[in-house]
Amino acid sequence: MLTSNTTALRPHQDPADIPHDDMANALRALAMDAVEQAKSGHPGMPMGMADVATALFARFVTLDPGRPDWPDRDRFILSAGHGSMLLYGINHLLGYADMGIDQLKRFRQLGAITAGHPEHGHTLGVETTTGPLGQGLATAVGMALAERMLNARFGDELVDHHTYVIAGDGCLMEGISHEAIDLAGHLKLGKLIVLWDDNGISIDGRTTLSTSTDQLARFRAAGWDVMRVDGHAHHALVDAIAEARSTERPTLIACRTTIGFGAPTKAGTEAVHGAPLGAAEIEGARARLGWNHPPFEVPEGVRTAWAGIAERGRHAREAWEKRLAASGQRAAFEAAMEGELPADFDEKLAAYKRELAESAPKVATRKASEMALGVINAATDLTVGGSADLTHSNLTYTKGLVPVAPGAYGGRYLHYGIREHAMAAVMNGLALHRGSIPYGGTFLVFSDYAKGAMRLSALMGQRVVYVLTHDSIGLGEDGPTHQPVEHLAMLRATPNLYVFRPADAVETLEAWQLALHAEGTPSVLALSRQNLPTFRTTHSEENLTGYGGYVVRKPRRRRDVTLIATGSEVELAFKAADLLAERDVDAAVVSLPCWELFERQSADYRRAVLGTAPRVGIEAAGRLGWDRWIGERGRFVGMEGFGASAPAGDLYQHFNITPEAVVDATCDLLTCA
């Protein structure tokens, strides 16, 4: 029973006491009014999906606007983030404290919480930042997974909620959706319900311009239950959602809607997608919808109906609080949700660091990371590991970790499959849900595939750790397709992201410690495939990597030159310093494992570390960004283009990233003996 006809103005007349039409029309009116006032925004989606959202919230979504962080709330994700006014309208009517009508009037204005796309952390009740299409859907998979994993640990009493997603055509066309739905179907995340705004319109016009895919068949192939429903038929929607909640597989509900429902001339066309309707069209829509209220005004009855949803949520939350108080697992549950590392965590790491300084292992930093994770995963149960099908290369697995499997969510390791983008988004979902600290591995070069979601880790300030191994031409034979050259720069350029490139086992442990403590910042650990000696053979209580950069080898008497390196090239700097000593040049070696943290030190500290002598930067990567450290007189020894396929040693020679090249660069700057 489809009503795609745009003249079918009155959506389903709900006989129940909830005035469904009015509740939905309030969302439509707020969206068109706010977009009109802002002179920019997207009215089409909120107007088209208002009925779906009303059916979903009126009957099903359980949350408490007074306690937006209640752990067992349902998660509602607006993956089609351009329809932000739908969410802001809902949150306004539900009574979130920050979402007064003034905020709707200041939609998309500086200082308002009503950003163009919903931003987690900026606005209450926004579970994740959306806008880049497909991200919300994939992040929701992580949240639904977190729910099951916590449920496995704490039971139905404390953890039993749904994850609802509104997704658009764009979300389903983006590649990340494939990775996400495959993983969700495989893991049988039955409490994940996706409501697809199937309006047949994208920005360029009808979706038939660019797709012929049978989405229901596609989701079914991925192990989902699927349904199709008239997105303007209240009862049918309620029935569909109720059915979706009852199955053991995730569900896609295709909601056939009219974009911009109610707009007299623009509904059902791309004209209503992303621009204000204009005064005449809004007037026409008001008339057609029977919404005779001034802009931004919502009658009391409608407000009361929406407030009832919040009230229902408050009761549920209070009942849950009682269950929590009575639960023997309270402390463990709260510790998990707070994500605090155990009190003796740092002590255990310090003891292990002392061991490392003494044993001075010569291992690849990916191996050092595995060793560190052995200690970390034993010291806290917060960590949840995984890899995008490179477990034995990334060395992300440690003994005793049980993999999560379909229907068996008690484990702490995730086989993400060959899905770097979804891995990053799922980790965002795990972190946002709270209850764990996710880390996941792939090769550094494949951060290309994950970048869209990594950016959101940074923008949302989530504690997610990216274990990115094979971090340079040092990976050798796999060749230029697998050798990162520009990726350190790409990641360093991203705000609020720690990019650690540790030089040895001690720095690797320190980087892990910093990453796990960085509650508001995701981290990248760029790790070598090839073995590296341990330089930090004198134990330091202090986390020197926390300074971002420091003098790892002091000059013997005076400082003639400062060699600055990261990761595997610190070894090379040491060797160059030895060679220079033979030529009576006294070199300091600076390790610079985390530029972001180094930037944060005082100018005096930085000056002291970098010194006033000429400087040579060394990194088996592109130069971009290095001029900051080496200055105008400085030299750089690194990559100038893409890599090549050959054993690592041959490549370092071939690309002239050698101790001798560093000596030559130095002797260009100084007089060498």
Add this chain to the structure above:
Amino acid sequence: MLTSNTTALRPHQDPADIPHDDMANALRALAMDAVEQAKSGHPGMPMGMADVATALFARFVTLDPGRPDWPDRDRFILSAGHGSMLLYGINHLLGYADMGIDQLKRFRQLGAITAGHPEHGHTLGVETTTGPLGQGLATAVGMALAERMLNARFGDELVDHHTYVIAGDGCLMEGISHEAIDLAGHLKLGKLIVLWDDNGISIDGRTTLSTSTDQLARFRAAGWDVMRVDGHAHHALVDAIAEARSTERPTLIACRTTIGFGAPTKAGTEAVHGAPLGAAEIEGARARLGWNHPPFEVPEGVRTAWAGIAERGRHAREAWEKRLAASGQRAAFEAAMEGELPADFDEKLAAYKRELAESAPKVATRKASEMALGVINAATDLTVGGSADLTHSNLTYTKGLVPVAPGAYGGRYLHYGIREHAMAAVMNGLALHRGSIPYGGTFLVFSDYAKGAMRLSALMGQRVVYVLTHDSIGLGEDGPTHQPVEHLAMLRATPNLYVFRPADAVETLEAWQLALHAEGTPSVLALSRQNLPTFRTTHSEENLTGYGGYVVRKPRRRRDVTLIATGSEVELAFKAADLLAERDVDAAVVSLPCWELFERQSADYRRAVLGTAPRVGIEAAGRLGWDRWIGERGRFVGMEGFGASAPAGDLYQHFNITPEAVVDATCDLLTCA
């Protein structure tokens, strides 16, 4: 009829005169020998897919190793690029001039053409660089599309070939595969045939660890024909491929194979995927396969059989040459394949540039790009435009361009859908196939989604133009999810990629001209949403953007300070220069639209442009990379973190990227009146 049992050693006994088993075993032996000799590589896939490859080549693939660039050859794409030895083995046996047995013996060594993953341009007969999973499949979609588009223009006589892909589980799990197969299914690319190495094994173990997807149902949902076949049954494979060639939709053939077929203990396990087999296993494999020849030796009969394939191709090519010679379209066809711009192309652009200097339009550079494209698309028929569903935002469409549609390939515009990654890969495929110059649009921030394929544009040196609009906080209200901050750095860090950020309509035209002439380098045009004045009001015959950077406003008498900016911030630098003049500070303004080209100028030229006066860099993006131009004493006016949602003007004020901020930065460096 599946023979997934690993002890079933003898694949199908072919009764025909082609010794199928021996042809396939030659590929297996070469792969295991080369990997063993290299002490690294991936034997499992070549051994598992040797039967499939043999069936495909023996009966179907038409190409001429003596003329690897014959335009009407079939395209064979090894999307599972880690199985490179399969391709090198084939190319060796087919007789490619560069692929002597010495190259197989030097697999993965420095200077050899047998790189770890197949590299286009490095090795004959490698149609595209693969290794990053899914890329080959998506690029093949572009090639199959190119075939249809050229066929529409030149007919079956000149253009009538197939695109064959071997893809692995990883290719099908990656998100890009979704975008690619949806587009291929939608466009009904019936001559695209994908052979899936369905071996049930990925690096972490059985694929059931991470996926439950019914791939056949999935491809069917996307509009493909699908088949399942025993990947070791020669006749069944031949029948399947023959059937696939006869249909009007693209076809997926799921080939059930045993990874590492023949290896006595490791076949069918992940142990055979990515490591040498070891001497004992190889000996056992030789015995089981009945291959009693020393390493790297192939008996004459087998060589003759493979050479017959090449011979068949040569005849086909010669027949085609005759058709071409007799064709009235010869000149037009050759011009298209050579990709040469018309002789009067630059003249037309110069005339338009003169107009621009005179009319000095105040338009966004995205609009300037649209205006330039109006001239360009009229001056050459090589360009093929498109957008990832942002046509009216990217302004990539020009009047008269007909969109390509399913079954109707005569157009020059592509509705790529909301598929940035596939768009980039498809453009690579169009460029690699030859016959057009593809350009495609999205927002700059969504280069995140496309980066994996953009990197390959650069690595392969393909003339692909990325029209990336909405290039800063200047996009305004859409907020930080849509505001690029790190993307210019990410792209500038990528080798062999021109990143143009033009400041006005003249620079935009110049950037287009350079991009279209850059036959071995892809280009990014980073374009503003907001209007900008034209500075270049004096016509210059010379393409000043081609210098990468130049003084766009000279100081009046002396140069007290140099303001260096790109794109929309050049306007701001002009305003700051005016303000500084009031304070008796004489500023030069340098426009730096393309760092890569500026780097390429002589040191003297660069010194002259940058000057010796203190410098201030201005860009509404992160600082990373700018220290190269502003030096240690320099200041930078730009972004320090993510953006925000508000009107553009408010954001520039909020983030303090203003003429006043530039004046302040300058007066920090100098004494201002």
